[in-house]
Amino acid sequence: xxxxxxxxxxxxxxxxxxxxxxxxxxxxxxxxxxxxxxxxxxxxxxxxxxxxxxxxxxxxxxxxxxxxxxxxxxxxxxxxxxxxxxxxxxxxxxxxxxxxxxxxxxxxxxxxxxxxxxxxxxxxxxxxxxxxxxxxxxxxxxxxxxxxxxxxxxxxxxxxxxxxxxxxxxxxxxxxxxxxxxxxxxxxxxxxxxxxxxxxxxxxxxxxxxxxxxxxxxxxxxxxxxxxxxxxxxxxxxxxxxxxxxxxxxxxxxxxxxxxxxxxxxxxxxxxxxxxxxxxxxxxxxxxxxxxxxxxxxxxxxxxxxxxxxxxxxxxxxxxxxxxxxxxxxxxxxxxxxxxxxxxxxxxxxxxxxxxxxxxxxxxxxxxxxxxxxxxxxxxxxxxxxxxxx
Numbered sequence: 514x515x516x517x518x519x520x521x522x523x524x525x526x527x528x529x530x531x532x533x534x535x536x537x538x539x540x541x542x543x544x545x546x547x548x549x550x551x552x553x554x555x556x557x558x559x560x561x562x563x564x565x566x567x568x569x570x571x572x573x574x575x576x577x578x579x580x581x582x583x584x585x586x587x588x589x590x591x592x593x594x595x596x597x598x599x600x601x602x603x604x605x606x607x608x609x610x611x612x613x614x615x616x617x618x619x620x621x622x623x624x625x626x627x628x629x630x631x632x633x634x635x636x637x638x639x640x641x642x643x644x645x646x647x648x649x650x651x652x653x654x655x656x657x658x659x660x661x662x663x664x665x666x667x668x669x670x671x672x673x674x675x676x677x678x679x680x681x682x683x684x685x686x687x688x689x690x691x692x693x694x695x696x697x698x699x700x701x702x703x704x705x706x707x708x709x710x711x712x713x714x715x716x717x718x719x720x721x722x723x724x725x726x727x728x729x730x731x732x733x734x735x736x737x738x739x740x741x742x743x744x745x746x747x748x749x750x751x752x753x754x755x756x757x758x759x760x761x762x763x764x765x766x767x768x769x770x771x772x773x774x775x776x777x778x779x780x781x782x783x784x785x786x787x788x789x790x791x792x793x794x795x796x797x798x799x800x801x802x803x804x805x806x807x808x809x810x811x812x813x814x815x816x817x818x819x820x821x822x823x824x825x826x827x828x829x830x831x832x833x834x835x836x837x838x839x840x841x842x843x844x845x846x847x848x849x850x851x852x853x854x855x856x857x858x859x860x861x862x863x864x865x866x867x868x869x870x871x872x873x874x875x876x877x878x879x880x881x882x883x884x885x886x887x888x889x890x891x892x893x894x895x896x897x898x899x900x901x902x903x
Contacts, residue, residue, distance in 0.1 A: 515660070515875035519652035521590075522643035524598040528590040530652040532575070532659050534878065537583035538886035539663055546570045546658040550590070553654050553863040557702035558718045558728070558856025566593050570655045583884060586659060590651050602643070617642060618840045619849040623829035626849075627840070636840050638849075647765040647828075647857065650864040657867025660874035666886060667877070667893060670737045671870050672696035673862035675705045676822070677731035678714035679721070683707055689818060692735050704859045718856045725833030727855045729766070729825045732862035734869045736808070736819040740893075741900055743814040743876040752812025753876055760868040761823045764861055769824035773807020788817075797901070819873070823865050825858055 514534050521528035550568035568590050575586030600607070601615050616637040620626030629641030661671060672692045676683040683705065691706040698704070703718075705711040714730075721728045744753025758770040778786040788801040801817060808819035832855075834847035854860075881896065883889030 515871065515878055517656045517871060519649060519656070521592075521649070521652060522602070522640075523592075523646035523648035524594055524602060524643060525592060526595050527592055528649065528652040530570075530588050530590075530656040531585060532656050533585035534875075535575075535581050535583070535586065535659060535663060536878070536883045536886050536889050537581055539581040539659075539666065541572075541576050541579055541581060541659070541662060543570065543572065545662065546588075546655055549654050549658045549661075549863065549867070550651060552699070553651060553860050555699060556704070556857065556859030557715055558722070558854055558858075559860070560852055560854040568651050570658075581659075581886075588655055590655060592648075602639075615639060617849045617851075619837050619846045620840060621829045621831075621848045622835045622837060623826070627837075630840060638840070642851065645765065647860075647864075650764060650860075650867075653871075654863055654867045657870045660867070660870040663874050663886075664870060664877065666890070667740075668738045669740075669873070669877075671734065671866050671873075672737075673704070673732050673734045673866045675703050675714070675730060675858050675862060676733050678703060678705075678856065678858055679717040679728040679730060681710060681713045681717060682731070683710060687733075689735060689737050692733075693737075702859075703856075704862065721827075722855050725831060727827035727829075727831055729827040730856070730858035731825065732823050732858055732865055734761070734821045734823070734862065734865045736869060736873060739808060739814045739816065739819050739873070740897070741814060741816040742896070743873065743880055744809070744812045746811040746813055753814060753872070754807075754809045754812055756872050756876070757809075757819075757821050757869060760872045761821055761865055764823060764864050764868060766825050766828050766857065767823045767861065768826045771807075771822040771824070772809055773820050774805040775807070778805060819869070821865070821869055823861060825861050828853060828855070828857060 516534050517532045519530050547569050554568060570588045570590055573587045575584045617639050620638055625641050625645035626638035630638045674692045674695050687706045695701055695704050695706050703711050703714050705714060717728060745751035754772045761767060761770045786805050788803045788806055791800050793800055804817045808814055808817040830851050830853035834850055837846060837848040839846045881889050881892040883892055
């Protein structure tokens with residue numbers, strides 16, 4: 514089983530990621546990991562923090578001579594902003610120092626501030642927001658880059674694009690080639706395949722900045738060349754669509770997840786949404802007329818592209834502060850403001866790619882196993898032959 518977790522606070526010394534369960538012998542491209550971290554920092558509507566950080570992963574364990582060794586992987590991403598917070602968030606008690614505490618007692622509506630403070634018995638949301646911050650996704654993106662490199666050994670590719678910002682939405686399904694191209698375009702401000710629509714999206718981002726507001730949207734993650742048979746129908750927690758939904762929903766500010774045409778299908782007739790099946794005798798393979806199921810049927814991949822969408826609410830930190838109540842005095846006040854972005858949809862798409870990669874890599878290893886990449890490839894090739902002869 515592929516396992517991973519992260520540690521670290523938004524303004525702490527560093528973010529940490531740990532990954533275990535990867536087979537030995539996977540070539541590791543460190544620059545590809547750093548490329549994913551860089552992509553996460555891009556996007557129209559990002560705030561000042563991205564000008565401070567230059568995210569790069571330092572690998573401390575589990576990789577030697579450019580390959581995984583079957584041992585747990587540990588990596589670190591330095592927080593350059595720590596220099597401005599070292600006296601504010603020290604590891605050791607400095608209660609006798611004169612350093613400012615920068616307490617946050619005016620919880621932001623929609624954020625983890627109040628609920629987290631009540632849960633952990635803090636009359637200060639600082640420690641809650643430090644961990645609840647979307648800065649944490651940098652560690653997930655780094656972990657997901659390892660999963661991508663495993664999947665890439667089997668021809669599986671992952672990309673994302675933006676299909677909605679605020680009131681402006683892409684009303685068609687983009688092709689894989691379009692998505693792959695825009696996903697790799699570091700100059701694209703919002704990673705939307707429709708350039709005219711993207712200009713309208715940019716205008717909406719500009720409008721919310723001017724108004725002191727924020728804007729949400731929808732990103733779509735597409736996985737190409739997925740084999741038939743990942744996941745299972747046999748138990749509820751083995752269904753791959755459920756696992757993907759949970760993983761994408763865990764990204765900060767995501768409030769809804771869609772597989773394929775799930776939302777449209779809910780308001781349609783069955784005859785309008787099912788993907789009809791045929792068999793191509795010359796190619797000796799089953800085909801489907803469309804991909805409204807998003808590559809998953811009964812919790813199992815069916816060989817088509819896996820399509821997952823994350824619905825992102827506008828982030829909770831507003832320059833034009835909303836009303837709240839002081840956690841100490843209980844008096845009405847304006848919500849606290851922390852330096853932040855005003856549109857994070859493209860960055861959330863990169864985090865979505867990472868989470869989808871981690872879930873699929875785990876399902877892939879559950880299916881094919883292997884303590885070494887060579888063993889996993891042997892198992893995969895035998896199964897691929899079985900599918901070809903079905």
